[in-house]
Amino acid sequence: MGRILKTLLYDGDISLSILDTTDIVNTAIEYHGLTPLAAAALGRTMTAVAFMAASSLKNDDDRLSVTITGDGVGGQIVVCSDSKLHIRGYIDNPRADLPLNSLGKLDVAGCVGKHGRISVVKNLGLKEPYTGSCNIISGEIAEDFASYYTFSEQQPTGMALGVKIGTDYKCVGAGGVVMQPMPGAKEESIDMAEKLLSEFSAVSTLIENGGIEGIVEKFFKDAEFEEYEPRYECNCSKDYVDKILITLGEKELYSSIEKEGKIEVVCHFCPKKYTYFKEDIDVLLGKNGSNE
Ligand SMILES: [Zn+2]
Known part of the structure:
Protein backbone atom coordinates (compact mmCIF):
# COMPACT_ATOMS: atom_id res chain seq x y z
CA MET A 1 0.00 0.00 0.00
CA GLY A 2 1.26 3.46 -0.88
CA ARG A 3 0.37 6.67 0.94
CA ILE A 4 -0.45 10.21 -0.08
CA LEU A 5 -0.71 13.04 2.46
CA LYS A 6 -2.29 16.31 1.34
CA THR A 7 -2.51 19.66 3.05
CA LEU A 8 -2.37 23.43 2.46
CA LEU A 9 0.62 25.55 3.42
CA TYR A 10 1.12 29.27 4.03
CA ASP A 11 -2.45 30.38 4.86
CA GLY A 12 -3.92 28.12 2.20
CA ASP A 13 -1.76 29.56 -0.59
CA ILE A 14 0.03 26.35 -1.58
CA SER A 15 -1.32 22.82 -1.85
CA LEU A 16 1.17 20.18 -0.83
CA SER A 17 1.15 16.43 -1.49
CA ILE A 18 3.69 13.99 -0.09
CA LEU A 19 3.74 10.50 -1.60
CA ASP A 20 5.27 7.20 -0.54
CA THR A 21 5.02 4.73 -3.42
CA THR A 22 7.66 2.21 -2.33
CA ASP A 23 5.20 -0.71 -2.21
CA ILE A 24 3.73 0.18 -5.58
CA VAL A 25 7.18 0.21 -7.19
CA ASN A 26 8.05 -3.13 -5.57
CA THR A 27 4.89 -4.69 -6.98
CA ALA A 28 5.80 -3.33 -10.42
CA ILE A 29 9.30 -4.84 -10.07
CA GLU A 30 7.81 -8.20 -9.06
CA TYR A 31 5.21 -8.25 -11.87
CA HIS A 32 7.46 -7.09 -14.70
CA GLY A 33 10.97 -8.18 -13.67
CA LEU A 34 12.21 -4.59 -13.99
CA THR A 35 15.86 -3.58 -14.06
CA PRO A 36 16.69 -0.78 -11.57
CA LEU A 37 16.64 1.69 -14.47
CA ALA A 38 13.23 0.56 -15.76
CA ALA A 39 11.94 0.53 -12.16
CA ALA A 40 13.07 4.13 -11.70
CA ALA A 41 11.42 5.31 -14.93
CA LEU A 42 8.15 3.41 -14.40
CA GLY A 43 8.17 4.11 -10.63
CA ARG A 44 8.54 7.87 -11.04
CA THR A 45 5.72 7.85 -13.59
CA MET A 46 3.48 5.80 -11.29
CA THR A 47 4.18 8.26 -8.46
CA ALA A 48 3.22 11.24 -10.64
CA VAL A 49 0.07 9.43 -11.77
CA ALA A 50 -0.86 8.62 -8.15
CA PHE A 51 -0.71 12.34 -7.43
CA MET A 52 -2.70 13.18 -10.56
CA ALA A 53 -5.38 10.59 -9.74
CA ALA A 54 -5.75 11.70 -6.12
CA SER A 55 -6.14 15.33 -7.20
CA SER A 56 -8.42 14.97 -10.23
CA LEU A 57 -10.56 11.81 -10.02
CA LYS A 58 -13.66 12.57 -7.93
CA ASN A 59 -16.45 10.23 -9.13
CA ASP A 60 -16.53 6.43 -8.79
CA ASP A 61 -16.13 5.76 -12.51
CA ASP A 62 -13.46 8.40 -13.20
CA ARG A 63 -10.15 7.11 -14.50
CA LEU A 64 -7.05 8.36 -16.24
CA SER A 65 -4.15 7.08 -18.25
CA VAL A 66 -0.78 8.61 -19.02
CA THR A 67 1.44 7.58 -21.90
CA ILE A 68 5.03 8.74 -22.24
CA THR A 69 6.39 8.12 -25.71
CA GLY A 70 10.05 9.07 -25.84
CA ASP A 71 13.11 8.05 -27.83
CA GLY A 72 14.93 6.35 -24.92
CA VAL A 73 15.94 2.69 -24.48
CA GLY A 74 12.92 1.95 -22.25
CA GLY A 75 10.36 2.58 -24.97
CA GLN A 76 6.82 3.62 -24.15
CA ILE A 77 5.57 3.91 -20.55
CA VAL A 78 1.85 3.53 -19.81
CA VAL A 79 0.30 4.10 -16.37
CA CYS A 80 -3.42 4.08 -15.49
CA SER A 81 -5.42 4.79 -12.36
CA ASP A 82 -9.05 4.71 -11.31
CA SER A 83 -10.71 6.83 -8.64
CA LYS A 84 -9.95 4.21 -5.96
CA LEU A 85 -6.27 4.94 -6.70
CA HIS A 86 -5.75 1.44 -8.05
CA ILE A 87 -2.69 2.09 -10.17
CA ARG A 88 -1.14 -0.13 -12.80
CA GLY A 89 1.53 0.39 -15.40
CA TYR A 90 4.10 -1.08 -17.73
CA ILE A 91 7.19 -0.08 -19.66
CA ASP A 92 7.82 -1.51 -23.13
CA ASN A 93 11.34 -2.64 -22.29
CA PRO A 94 11.39 -3.87 -18.67
CA ARG A 95 15.02 -4.97 -19.09
CA ALA A 96 16.24 -1.49 -20.17
CA ASP A 97 19.73 -0.84 -18.87
CA LEU A 98 22.32 1.94 -19.24
CA PRO A 99 25.49 2.98 -17.42
CA LEU A 100 24.98 5.44 -14.55
CA ASN A 101 24.84 9.08 -15.68
CA SER A 102 27.50 11.73 -15.02
CA LEU A 103 26.04 12.31 -11.52
CA GLY A 104 26.42 8.62 -10.69
CA LYS A 105 22.64 8.12 -10.79
CA LEU A 106 20.30 5.90 -12.78
CA ASP A 107 20.04 7.45 -16.24
CA VAL A 108 16.24 7.88 -16.25
CA ALA A 109 16.44 10.49 -19.03
CA GLY A 110 18.29 7.94 -21.19
CA CYS A 111 15.59 5.38 -20.45
CA VAL A 112 12.65 7.68 -21.20
CA GLY A 113 14.32 9.78 -23.91
CA LYS A 114 14.71 13.52 -24.19
CA HIS A 115 12.40 13.88 -27.17
CA GLY A 116 8.79 12.82 -27.38
CA ARG A 117 5.36 13.41 -25.87
CA ILE A 118 3.59 12.92 -22.63
CA SER A 119 -0.14 12.39 -23.12
CA VAL A 120 -2.90 12.34 -20.54
CA VAL A 121 -6.46 11.05 -21.02
CA LYS A 122 -8.93 11.61 -18.18
CA ASN A 123 -12.39 10.05 -18.25
CA LEU A 124 -14.35 12.24 -15.85
CA GLY A 125 -17.88 11.08 -16.62
CA LEU A 126 -18.37 13.66 -19.36
CA LYS A 127 -19.33 12.84 -22.94
CA GLU A 128 -15.79 13.26 -24.19
CA PRO A 129 -12.66 12.40 -22.23
CA TYR A 130 -10.35 15.25 -21.29
CA THR A 131 -7.07 14.97 -23.19
CA GLY A 132 -3.88 16.96 -22.84
CA SER A 133 -0.28 16.57 -23.90
CA CYS A 134 3.05 18.32 -24.03
CA ASN A 135 6.61 17.68 -25.13
CA ILE A 136 9.09 15.82 -22.97
CA ILE A 137 11.40 18.43 -21.40
CA SER A 138 14.22 16.44 -19.79
CA GLY A 139 13.08 12.81 -19.62
CA GLU A 140 13.61 12.89 -15.84
CA ILE A 141 9.80 12.71 -15.44
CA ALA A 142 9.27 15.17 -12.53
CA GLU A 143 10.12 18.12 -14.77
CA ASP A 144 8.08 16.62 -17.57
CA PHE A 145 4.94 16.33 -15.43
CA ALA A 146 5.52 19.81 -13.98
CA SER A 147 5.69 21.14 -17.52
CA TYR A 148 2.58 19.17 -18.51
CA TYR A 149 0.64 20.81 -15.66
CA THR A 150 1.97 24.27 -16.43
CA PHE A 151 1.40 24.25 -20.17
CA SER A 152 -1.46 21.84 -20.72
CA GLU A 153 -3.54 22.45 -17.59
CA GLN A 154 -2.34 26.05 -16.88
CA GLN A 155 -1.51 24.98 -13.34
CA PRO A 156 2.02 25.94 -12.22
CA THR A 157 3.48 22.93 -10.43
CA GLY A 158 6.66 22.06 -8.60
CA MET A 159 7.39 18.36 -8.38
CA ALA A 160 10.17 16.20 -6.96
CA LEU A 161 10.09 12.45 -7.64
CA GLY A 162 12.52 9.71 -6.70
CA VAL A 163 12.95 5.95 -6.80
CA LYS A 164 15.85 4.30 -5.02
CA ILE A 165 16.75 0.69 -5.74
CA GLY A 166 18.74 -1.37 -3.22
CA THR A 167 21.46 -3.90 -3.95
CA ASP A 168 18.95 -6.76 -4.11
CA TYR A 169 17.04 -5.00 -6.93
CA LYS A 170 14.19 -4.15 -4.54
CA CYS A 171 12.95 -0.59 -4.13
CA VAL A 172 14.04 0.79 -0.75
CA GLY A 173 12.35 4.17 -1.09
CA ALA A 174 10.09 5.78 -3.68
CA GLY A 175 7.85 8.80 -3.59
CA GLY A 176 7.51 12.45 -4.28
CA VAL A 177 6.56 15.93 -3.17
CA VAL A 178 4.24 18.10 -5.24
CA MET A 179 3.36 21.75 -4.65
CA GLN A 180 0.86 23.90 -6.53
CA PRO A 181 -0.18 27.50 -5.82
CA MET A 182 -3.89 27.98 -5.13
CA PRO A 183 -5.74 30.74 -7.03
CA GLY A 184 -4.63 34.13 -5.71
CA ALA A 185 -1.56 32.79 -3.90
CA LYS A 186 0.79 35.50 -2.65
CA GLU A 187 4.14 35.93 -4.36
CA GLU A 188 6.05 35.36 -1.11
CA SER A 189 4.23 32.05 -0.52
CA ILE A 190 5.26 30.89 -3.98
CA ASP A 191 8.87 31.90 -3.27
CA MET A 192 8.83 29.96 0.01
CA ALA A 193 7.35 26.92 -1.74
CA GLU A 194 10.08 27.01 -4.39
CA LYS A 195 12.76 27.13 -1.71
CA LEU A 196 11.11 24.33 0.21
CA LEU A 197 10.89 22.13 -2.88
CA SER A 198 14.67 22.24 -3.28
CA GLU A 199 14.91 20.31 0.03
CA PHE A 200 13.40 17.32 -1.73
CA SER A 201 15.94 16.73 -4.49
CA ALA A 202 16.72 13.39 -2.80
CA VAL A 203 13.16 12.52 -1.80
CA SER A 204 13.71 8.76 -2.22
CA THR A 205 16.50 8.84 0.39
CA LEU A 206 14.22 10.76 2.80
CA ILE A 207 11.55 8.07 2.31
CA GLU A 208 14.13 5.31 2.71
CA ASN A 209 15.44 6.74 5.97
CA GLY A 210 12.31 7.92 7.74
CA GLY A 211 9.31 7.17 5.55
CA ILE A 212 6.61 9.73 4.96
CA GLU A 213 6.44 10.30 8.76
CA GLY A 214 10.06 11.38 8.74
CA ILE A 215 9.31 14.04 6.13
CA VAL A 216 6.30 15.29 8.10
CA GLU A 217 8.30 15.35 11.34
CA LYS A 218 11.13 17.29 9.75
CA PHE A 219 9.26 19.81 7.59
CA PHE A 220 5.52 19.89 8.35
CA LYS A 221 5.17 19.09 12.02
CA ASP A 222 2.02 21.12 12.71
CA ALA A 223 0.15 20.49 9.48
CA GLU A 224 -3.05 18.45 9.35
CA PHE A 225 -3.25 16.05 6.48
CA GLU A 226 -5.85 14.30 4.40
CA GLU A 227 -4.68 10.79 3.67
CA TYR A 228 -5.11 8.59 0.57
CA GLU A 229 -3.96 5.03 -0.02
CA PRO A 230 -2.94 4.28 -3.59
CA ARG A 231 -1.90 0.77 -4.49
CA TYR A 232 -0.86 -1.36 -7.42
CA GLU A 233 -3.89 -3.21 -8.63
CA CYS A 234 -4.88 -4.39 -12.09
CA ASN A 235 -8.54 -4.46 -13.06
CA CYS A 236 -8.23 -6.97 -15.89
CA SER A 237 -10.81 -9.77 -15.96
ZN1 LIG B 1 -4.01 -7.50 -15.40
Whole structure:
Protein backbone atom coordinates (compact mmCIF):
# COMPACT_ATOMS: atom_id res chain seq x y z
CA MET A 1 0.00 0.00 0.00
CA GLY A 2 1.26 3.46 -0.88
CA ARG A 3 0.37 6.67 0.94
CA ILE A 4 -0.45 10.21 -0.08
CA LEU A 5 -0.71 13.04 2.46
CA LYS A 6 -2.29 16.31 1.34
CA THR A 7 -2.51 19.66 3.05
CA LEU A 8 -2.37 23.43 2.46
CA LEU A 9 0.62 25.55 3.42
CA TYR A 10 1.12 29.27 4.03
CA ASP A 11 -2.45 30.38 4.86
CA GLY A 12 -3.92 28.12 2.20
CA ASP A 13 -1.76 29.56 -0.59
CA ILE A 14 0.03 26.35 -1.58
CA SER A 15 -1.32 22.82 -1.85
CA LEU A 16 1.17 20.18 -0.83
CA SER A 17 1.15 16.43 -1.49
CA ILE A 18 3.69 13.99 -0.09
CA LEU A 19 3.74 10.50 -1.60
CA ASP A 20 5.27 7.20 -0.54
CA THR A 21 5.02 4.73 -3.42
CA THR A 22 7.66 2.21 -2.33
CA ASP A 23 5.20 -0.71 -2.21
CA ILE A 24 3.73 0.18 -5.58
CA VAL A 25 7.18 0.21 -7.19
CA ASN A 26 8.05 -3.13 -5.57
CA THR A 27 4.89 -4.69 -6.98
CA ALA A 28 5.80 -3.33 -10.42
CA ILE A 29 9.30 -4.84 -10.07
CA GLU A 30 7.81 -8.20 -9.06
CA TYR A 31 5.21 -8.25 -11.87
CA HIS A 32 7.46 -7.09 -14.70
CA GLY A 33 10.97 -8.18 -13.67
CA LEU A 34 12.21 -4.59 -13.99
CA THR A 35 15.86 -3.58 -14.06
CA PRO A 36 16.69 -0.78 -11.57
CA LEU A 37 16.64 1.69 -14.47
CA ALA A 38 13.23 0.56 -15.76
CA ALA A 39 11.94 0.53 -12.16
CA ALA A 40 13.07 4.13 -11.70
CA ALA A 41 11.42 5.31 -14.93
CA LEU A 42 8.15 3.41 -14.40
CA GLY A 43 8.17 4.11 -10.63
CA ARG A 44 8.54 7.87 -11.04
CA THR A 45 5.72 7.85 -13.59
CA MET A 46 3.48 5.80 -11.29
CA THR A 47 4.18 8.26 -8.46
CA ALA A 48 3.22 11.24 -10.64
CA VAL A 49 0.07 9.43 -11.77
CA ALA A 50 -0.86 8.62 -8.15
CA PHE A 51 -0.71 12.34 -7.43
CA MET A 52 -2.70 13.18 -10.56
CA ALA A 53 -5.38 10.59 -9.74
CA ALA A 54 -5.75 11.70 -6.12
CA SER A 55 -6.14 15.33 -7.20
CA SER A 56 -8.42 14.97 -10.23
CA LEU A 57 -10.56 11.81 -10.02
CA LYS A 58 -13.66 12.57 -7.93
CA ASN A 59 -16.45 10.23 -9.13
CA ASP A 60 -16.53 6.43 -8.79
CA ASP A 61 -16.13 5.76 -12.51
CA ASP A 62 -13.46 8.40 -13.20
CA ARG A 63 -10.15 7.11 -14.50
CA LEU A 64 -7.05 8.36 -16.24
CA SER A 65 -4.15 7.08 -18.25
CA VAL A 66 -0.78 8.61 -19.02
CA THR A 67 1.44 7.58 -21.90
CA ILE A 68 5.03 8.74 -22.24
CA THR A 69 6.39 8.12 -25.71
CA GLY A 70 10.05 9.07 -25.84
CA ASP A 71 13.11 8.05 -27.83
CA GLY A 72 14.93 6.35 -24.92
CA VAL A 73 15.94 2.69 -24.48
CA GLY A 74 12.92 1.95 -22.25
CA GLY A 75 10.36 2.58 -24.97
CA GLN A 76 6.82 3.62 -24.15
CA ILE A 77 5.57 3.91 -20.55
CA VAL A 78 1.85 3.53 -19.81
CA VAL A 79 0.30 4.10 -16.37
CA CYS A 80 -3.42 4.08 -15.49
CA SER A 81 -5.42 4.79 -12.36
CA ASP A 82 -9.05 4.71 -11.31
CA SER A 83 -10.71 6.83 -8.64
CA LYS A 84 -9.95 4.21 -5.96
CA LEU A 85 -6.27 4.94 -6.70
CA HIS A 86 -5.75 1.44 -8.05
CA ILE A 87 -2.69 2.09 -10.17
CA ARG A 88 -1.14 -0.13 -12.80
CA GLY A 89 1.53 0.39 -15.40
CA TYR A 90 4.10 -1.08 -17.73
CA ILE A 91 7.19 -0.08 -19.66
CA ASP A 92 7.82 -1.51 -23.13
CA ASN A 93 11.34 -2.64 -22.29
CA PRO A 94 11.39 -3.87 -18.67
CA ARG A 95 15.02 -4.97 -19.09
CA ALA A 96 16.24 -1.49 -20.17
CA ASP A 97 19.73 -0.84 -18.87
CA LEU A 98 22.32 1.94 -19.24
CA PRO A 99 25.49 2.98 -17.42
CA LEU A 100 24.98 5.44 -14.55
CA ASN A 101 24.84 9.08 -15.68
CA SER A 102 27.50 11.73 -15.02
CA LEU A 103 26.04 12.31 -11.52
CA GLY A 104 26.42 8.62 -10.69
CA LYS A 105 22.64 8.12 -10.79
CA LEU A 106 20.30 5.90 -12.78
CA ASP A 107 20.04 7.45 -16.24
CA VAL A 108 16.24 7.88 -16.25
CA ALA A 109 16.44 10.49 -19.03
CA GLY A 110 18.29 7.94 -21.19
CA CYS A 111 15.59 5.38 -20.45
CA VAL A 112 12.65 7.68 -21.20
CA GLY A 113 14.32 9.78 -23.91
CA LYS A 114 14.71 13.52 -24.19
CA HIS A 115 12.40 13.88 -27.17
CA GLY A 116 8.79 12.82 -27.38
CA ARG A 117 5.36 13.41 -25.87
CA ILE A 118 3.59 12.92 -22.63
CA SER A 119 -0.14 12.39 -23.12
CA VAL A 120 -2.90 12.34 -20.54
CA VAL A 121 -6.46 11.05 -21.02
CA LYS A 122 -8.93 11.61 -18.18
CA ASN A 123 -12.39 10.05 -18.25
CA LEU A 124 -14.35 12.24 -15.85
CA GLY A 125 -17.88 11.08 -16.62
CA LEU A 126 -18.37 13.66 -19.36
CA LYS A 127 -19.33 12.84 -22.94
CA GLU A 128 -15.79 13.26 -24.19
CA PRO A 129 -12.66 12.40 -22.23
CA TYR A 130 -10.35 15.25 -21.29
CA THR A 131 -7.07 14.97 -23.19
CA GLY A 132 -3.88 16.96 -22.84
CA SER A 133 -0.28 16.57 -23.90
CA CYS A 134 3.05 18.32 -24.03
CA ASN A 135 6.61 17.68 -25.13
CA ILE A 136 9.09 15.82 -22.97
CA ILE A 137 11.40 18.43 -21.40
CA SER A 138 14.22 16.44 -19.79
CA GLY A 139 13.08 12.81 -19.62
CA GLU A 140 13.61 12.89 -15.84
CA ILE A 141 9.80 12.71 -15.44
CA ALA A 142 9.27 15.17 -12.53
CA GLU A 143 10.12 18.12 -14.77
CA ASP A 144 8.08 16.62 -17.57
CA PHE A 145 4.94 16.33 -15.43
CA ALA A 146 5.52 19.81 -13.98
CA SER A 147 5.69 21.14 -17.52
CA TYR A 148 2.58 19.17 -18.51
CA TYR A 149 0.64 20.81 -15.66
CA THR A 150 1.97 24.27 -16.43
CA PHE A 151 1.40 24.25 -20.17
CA SER A 152 -1.46 21.84 -20.72
CA GLU A 153 -3.54 22.45 -17.59
CA GLN A 154 -2.34 26.05 -16.88
CA GLN A 155 -1.51 24.98 -13.34
CA PRO A 156 2.02 25.94 -12.22
CA THR A 157 3.48 22.93 -10.43
CA GLY A 158 6.66 22.06 -8.60
CA MET A 159 7.39 18.36 -8.38
CA ALA A 160 10.17 16.20 -6.96
CA LEU A 161 10.09 12.45 -7.64
CA GLY A 162 12.52 9.71 -6.70
CA VAL A 163 12.95 5.95 -6.80
CA LYS A 164 15.85 4.30 -5.02
CA ILE A 165 16.75 0.69 -5.74
CA GLY A 166 18.74 -1.37 -3.22
CA THR A 167 21.46 -3.90 -3.95
CA ASP A 168 18.95 -6.76 -4.11
CA TYR A 169 17.04 -5.00 -6.93
CA LYS A 170 14.19 -4.15 -4.54
CA CYS A 171 12.95 -0.59 -4.13
CA VAL A 172 14.04 0.79 -0.75
CA GLY A 173 12.35 4.17 -1.09
CA ALA A 174 10.09 5.78 -3.68
CA GLY A 175 7.85 8.80 -3.59
CA GLY A 176 7.51 12.45 -4.28
CA VAL A 177 6.56 15.93 -3.17
CA VAL A 178 4.24 18.10 -5.24
CA MET A 179 3.36 21.75 -4.65
CA GLN A 180 0.86 23.90 -6.53
CA PRO A 181 -0.18 27.50 -5.82
CA MET A 182 -3.89 27.98 -5.13
CA PRO A 183 -5.74 30.74 -7.03
CA GLY A 184 -4.63 34.13 -5.71
CA ALA A 185 -1.56 32.79 -3.90
CA LYS A 186 0.79 35.50 -2.65
CA GLU A 187 4.14 35.93 -4.36
CA GLU A 188 6.05 35.36 -1.11
CA SER A 189 4.23 32.05 -0.52
CA ILE A 190 5.26 30.89 -3.98
CA ASP A 191 8.87 31.90 -3.27
CA MET A 192 8.83 29.96 0.01
CA ALA A 193 7.35 26.92 -1.74
CA GLU A 194 10.08 27.01 -4.39
CA LYS A 195 12.76 27.13 -1.71
CA LEU A 196 11.11 24.33 0.21
CA LEU A 197 10.89 22.13 -2.88
CA SER A 198 14.67 22.24 -3.28
CA GLU A 199 14.91 20.31 0.03
CA PHE A 200 13.40 17.32 -1.73
CA SER A 201 15.94 16.73 -4.49
CA ALA A 202 16.72 13.39 -2.80
CA VAL A 203 13.16 12.52 -1.80
CA SER A 204 13.71 8.76 -2.22
CA THR A 205 16.50 8.84 0.39
CA LEU A 206 14.22 10.76 2.80
CA ILE A 207 11.55 8.07 2.31
CA GLU A 208 14.13 5.31 2.71
CA ASN A 209 15.44 6.74 5.97
CA GLY A 210 12.31 7.92 7.74
CA GLY A 211 9.31 7.17 5.55
CA ILE A 212 6.61 9.73 4.96
CA GLU A 213 6.44 10.30 8.76
CA GLY A 214 10.06 11.38 8.74
CA ILE A 215 9.31 14.04 6.13
CA VAL A 216 6.30 15.29 8.10
CA GLU A 217 8.30 15.35 11.34
CA LYS A 218 11.13 17.29 9.75
CA PHE A 219 9.26 19.81 7.59
CA PHE A 220 5.52 19.89 8.35
CA LYS A 221 5.17 19.09 12.02
CA ASP A 222 2.02 21.12 12.71
CA ALA A 223 0.15 20.49 9.48
CA GLU A 224 -3.05 18.45 9.35
CA PHE A 225 -3.25 16.05 6.48
CA GLU A 226 -5.85 14.30 4.40
CA GLU A 227 -4.68 10.79 3.67
CA TYR A 228 -5.11 8.59 0.57
CA GLU A 229 -3.96 5.03 -0.02
CA PRO A 230 -2.94 4.28 -3.59
CA ARG A 231 -1.90 0.77 -4.49
CA TYR A 232 -0.86 -1.36 -7.42
CA GLU A 233 -3.89 -3.21 -8.63
CA CYS A 234 -4.88 -4.39 -12.09
CA ASN A 235 -8.54 -4.46 -13.06
CA CYS A 236 -8.23 -6.97 -15.89
CA SER A 237 -10.81 -9.77 -15.96
CA LYS A 238 -11.89 -12.72 -18.07
CA ASP A 239 -14.98 -10.72 -19.08
CA TYR A 240 -12.79 -7.98 -20.48
CA VAL A 241 -10.56 -10.41 -22.40
CA ASP A 242 -13.69 -12.23 -23.68
CA LYS A 243 -14.93 -8.98 -25.21
CA ILE A 244 -11.61 -8.29 -26.93
CA LEU A 245 -11.44 -11.81 -28.34
CA ILE A 246 -14.99 -11.59 -29.71
CA THR A 247 -14.00 -8.52 -31.71
CA LEU A 248 -11.28 -10.56 -33.46
CA GLY A 249 -13.98 -12.62 -35.18
CA GLU A 250 -14.76 -16.31 -35.50
CA LYS A 251 -12.40 -17.06 -38.38
CA GLU A 252 -9.35 -15.56 -36.71
CA LEU A 253 -10.07 -17.26 -33.39
CA TYR A 254 -10.54 -20.77 -34.82
CA SER A 255 -7.52 -20.42 -37.06
CA SER A 256 -5.36 -19.55 -34.01
CA ILE A 257 -6.79 -22.54 -32.14
CA GLU A 258 -6.01 -24.79 -35.10
CA LYS A 259 -2.40 -23.54 -35.28
CA GLU A 260 -1.53 -23.28 -31.58
CA GLY A 261 -4.07 -25.58 -29.90
CA LYS A 262 -5.08 -22.72 -27.60
CA ILE A 263 -5.17 -18.94 -27.34
CA GLU A 264 -3.20 -17.35 -24.56
CA VAL A 265 -3.68 -13.72 -23.58
CA VAL A 266 -1.22 -12.20 -21.11
CA CYS A 267 -2.16 -8.95 -19.37
CA HIS A 268 0.23 -6.02 -20.02
CA PHE A 269 -0.15 -4.73 -16.48
CA CYS A 270 -0.07 -7.82 -14.27
CA PRO A 271 1.06 -11.45 -14.49
CA LYS A 272 -2.43 -12.82 -15.19
CA LYS A 273 -2.74 -15.17 -18.14
CA TYR A 274 -6.03 -16.07 -19.80
CA THR A 275 -6.05 -19.37 -21.70
CA TYR A 276 -8.75 -20.40 -24.15
CA PHE A 277 -9.11 -23.88 -25.68
CA LYS A 278 -11.49 -24.78 -28.49
CA GLU A 279 -14.36 -25.49 -26.03
CA ASP A 280 -13.90 -22.04 -24.48
CA ILE A 281 -14.05 -20.36 -27.87
CA ASP A 282 -17.21 -22.37 -28.67
CA VAL A 283 -18.83 -21.05 -25.50
CA LEU A 284 -17.59 -17.53 -26.18
CA LEU A 285 -19.19 -17.54 -29.64
CA GLY A 286 -22.40 -19.17 -28.41
CA LYS A 287 -21.68 -22.41 -30.25
CA ASN A 288 -21.99 -24.58 -27.18
CA GLY A 289 -23.53 -27.94 -27.97
CA SER A 290 -23.69 -27.36 -31.72
CA ASN A 291 -21.42 -30.30 -32.43
CA GLU A 292 -23.14 -32.82 -30.18
ZN1 LIG B 1 -4.01 -7.50 -15.40
